[in-house]
Amino acid sequence: MNKTVTSVLMVGVGGQGIIRASDILSAVMMEAGFDVKKSEVHGMAQRGGCVSSYVRFGEKVYSPLARKGDVDLLVSFEKLETLRYLDCLKADGEVIVNDEEIYPPSVNLGEEPYPDDAISFIKKFFTDVTVIDATEIALSSGDRRMANTVILGVLSSHLDIDKKVWETVLEKSFPPKLLEGNKQAFERGRGV
């Protein structure tokens, strides 16, 4: 609906680096000259809760939240979590899904199954769906914890922002000893 503002929604499970990734995305958009507003909700404990973060950018942004049905890009770090937020997307919205499964307690307890058809379910409703194994790519770059940077790399190829802007922000975001690995992880994600 809103033509001047782009809304990205990043979701997943606590501990996956979602807040950090959305901080970097916000910094990139500000560096690119946009007005940016970001909002985040984290679960009750520090790890393992549902985490979601909206990043909205455009000429002028008023609200930190997007309405249901108004999100341009859903970036999900965990498969099941994607399903919680599908109704937030525009009909022609894009989805980036990390092919990782983190079981909620109820699945472990055997009270309900982990949905085995999540990806095909998403594809039923949306045409532009990118599935990646960010953890695998991060491992090949040296550390599984860089999966969030891989996902940022994938996201960067979906947004029309000069790669130099991303690089500038990445350089500011990581200490020197982690920078090379993260740059590599970003590149590999961008190449997906």
Place this chain on the structure above:
Amino acid sequence: MEKKILMGNEAIGRGLVEAGCTLISSYPGTPASEILESAVTFAGEAEDTVRTEWSINEKVAYEIALGHSYTGKRSAVAMKQVGLNVASDPFTRSAYLGVTGGLVVVVADDPGPHSSQTEQDSRAFAQFARIPVFDPSNPAEAKEMVKRAFELSERYEIPVMLRPTTRVCHARQGVTLESVHNLGRTARFKKDSSRWVATPQFLTGLHRGLNDKIDEIARLPEMYPSRISGSGSAARCIVSSGVACANVYEILEDLGLLEEVDLFKVDLPYPLNVDFIEAINAGYDHILVVEETYPVIETQLMNCAARGRISKDVPDYGELTPEVIEKVLKTFLNVAGGTEEDVKEVKGVRPSLCPGCPHRAAFYAISTTFPKGIFPSDIGCYTLGMNFGGVDTCHCMGACISQGAGLYHAYAADGSDYPTIVVTIGDSTFFHAGIPGLINAVFTGARFILVILDNATTAMTGNQPTPQVGVMADGTPGNAVYIPDLVRASGVRFLEERDPYDIDTFTSCLREADRFCRSDEGGVAVIISKHPCIMDRKALEGQKRYRVEVTDECTGCRICIKRFECPSLIFDEEAGKVFVDQNSCIGCGVCEAVCPVGAIVVQETGGGA
């Protein structure tokens, strides 16, 4: 001037320092915790000495700020909305007596609520106390309002509240960093017993004085709400404040109705500008008020025809998310259009305690030792013990100890065969509000086991130090106060300290404590469950690590999942067995004791002092 992306709470902390505030006290609580942390970060830029502290509770934090303000220095106190309940006593009286140096009270509300025990509206609390309140709609504005609040506070010698909500506190945007205003004030307390002692004979006068201040503030032209859309002569108007107002504006823009509706943005919801009230009521037949969470502006309009939360045109509970507001606006403005059905809920509620959390071990021992026990608990990460039968009640900070006493007296009156009551409370919560309850329980002869979960931190809100750690908010050393000393001084005669990782020893200690409670000379038995939070990197590196594996002996009974609920123990449906997720497992090895058939095996791999 530098522009930086700041979280709302960081912007508020920055604003306090920029405004020349020299004392900021707080007690951590979502969504307010980062305010003090931000003030600590920026305090170094001030020439004046800026004192920051984590107080043991909000009442104490409020009184420290109040005392500091009496000397003429600018002061601030930050808390979450239910923290104001704890600080309500000094808060309400401070309106009558007023302040000298500006006092800004930051109270973060949590419509929804996302992580609170109520969704109360602190603006309504401000109205009750007759204290002016600002309602920011975004981080940059919150910082600006800190300065306006100080000016108003000093002009009228009255505390002023800043009420951000979660969506302001935890929103981020580019915020301009301005230079710090150094006031260079020295402490000067001017004695005035008719004011600072204010015995009842003076209070009628003080009350009248307070009312006069509020009446004057309600007439300030600079507090007249600004019209941010429409021509000023539209048939319909919307009055809104806070983040709800930002949402209203954006939705009107999307609907192409910015020109058709007069939208008024209220910065100061209480006291609402009286000229505005008159003009709105005279000028519009159709008025909609959109505000969170209680009808504060709406009631002050004193217009039965106005639509809002009282008329239920706006839902009278819950967060005003953009889609809720869209629906409300479409109805008010007679705009057709889909308001889609709510989509089915995805199950699988998270979260659980972290892998390796010492609380899990303590709860496992408690619930398996006393299968018929009653387990009052409290507010913190450990509330998650409810997931696996370790927590039966949670009310408000510190309530568990007194609730435990109340439960005991109810059962004891029926006979001697009372159930074992095991109360659990975190170390920070014990300092906050547990101590009076413990003294009361000992004095009145209650019999229960109190387990103080001492993980050496305030874990849930981001690992702020407790008084026992002996480190203050800015990292400088304080005079540590020890929990065992406090417990002994409260008259407790059974006190033991155990590491819950050693489940066998912990369990025998629980049994011993139960025997003490039921003995002739019994009373409250206290066990300090001592193991640091594993979110503390040093603590994690300092403890022994094990490689944990599940052998083929696993029968798939899921006892380890149901009763112990470690997220690293995962059930493989195909194999019908449990396996260990080595990526999330921290190797605490505690689960070895949980498996009834010995299928969980551990092998030491390092760590430990």
